[in-house]
Amino acid sequence: MMFVSRSAKRLLAVALLAMAGIAWAAVTWRVVPTTSQLSFVGKQAGAEFTGRFERFTADIYFDPKDLAGSKFVVDIELGSVNSKDKERDDILKGPELFDVKRWPKARYVAEQFTSKGGDKYAATGKLTLRDSTRDVPIEFAFTPDASGKNAWLKGNAQLKRLDFGVGQGEWKDTQWVGNDVRVEFALRLAQ
């Protein structure tokens, strides 16, 4: 009896762990930093420019079959911004825009996911930038490789920089630097 009971307990424990795993963290993905990209596109004097964040971490728990248990936590090092012009990068990092000395990181947390058909999904999450936290919806495509061990997570979001206070003093002016900013991401995921 004891023997059977121990096996049963073990089985129960495994079953519980498996269920817990599904409930809390659909599938845990690791982001491959070398091929993953996180950037934003702003408008300056009518022309678009791109800034890329060279350092960020992302905890991606995602399973199309378990959207309720899926979650994204992305930490972005704002000081790693690269817009291919040092002068502009310094302005971005400065006190009137990101102010990286006071707020070195931005954080995005998404927990509510909906399917948009096919490999398309949408999520609402909270973006914390400077001292503001606001809802920012994202749309993305999740495309696993045939093996299922790797996947691409590609999507974008729209936000208004002034909602987060990115633009103090003369940078509040949206004539020269537009208020609308598009965030684009292409994350290479591995299990």
Added chain:
Amino acid sequence: MQLKNSAARYGAIAQLLHWSIVVLIVTQFVLANQAEDATSLLKKAQTLTLHKNIGMTVFMLAAIRLLWRWANVVPAHLPTVKPWQQRIADITHWALYALILVTPLAGWLMSSAKSYSVSYFGLFTFPDLVAPNEDRYQTFKVLHAVLAFSIFNLALLHIAAALKHHFWDKDNVLRRMLPVKLRGDR
């Protein structure tokens, strides 16, 4: 005054192109100096934006002007202009034509190299000509400045010659580029 050139004078279109480019280039020098003296980065950027918009306008007007020149008769040199003066005048004119095309082009290259795409008054964006690169940017910056300096000096020579002919020789060299009657016309 007719729209097209005649053997005796420049027509209305050639004159309009000539004088509008004059006004725009003078504005360019003023804006370039204002940008250098700007007290804030935003002011500097705004001034440079206008400078780029006007520069691209000069570039396009210069292209139209050259096409118009080729599609037209060019007024002949006047007998009051000596052969050596004709040669210098021709060289100066062609150098100025080249400069009003190449100087904006160098500015465009400079913007591309600094990763600032050039928008045309927000209507559309010109394509980037080169990939961003700091050394490349510095090279085009120097080139742009040298070309602008050349325009300034050749323009001085051009103006001096026109005034000399107008006031000293009392001929039609300046008048034929102005919407006024030519001397000797009835």
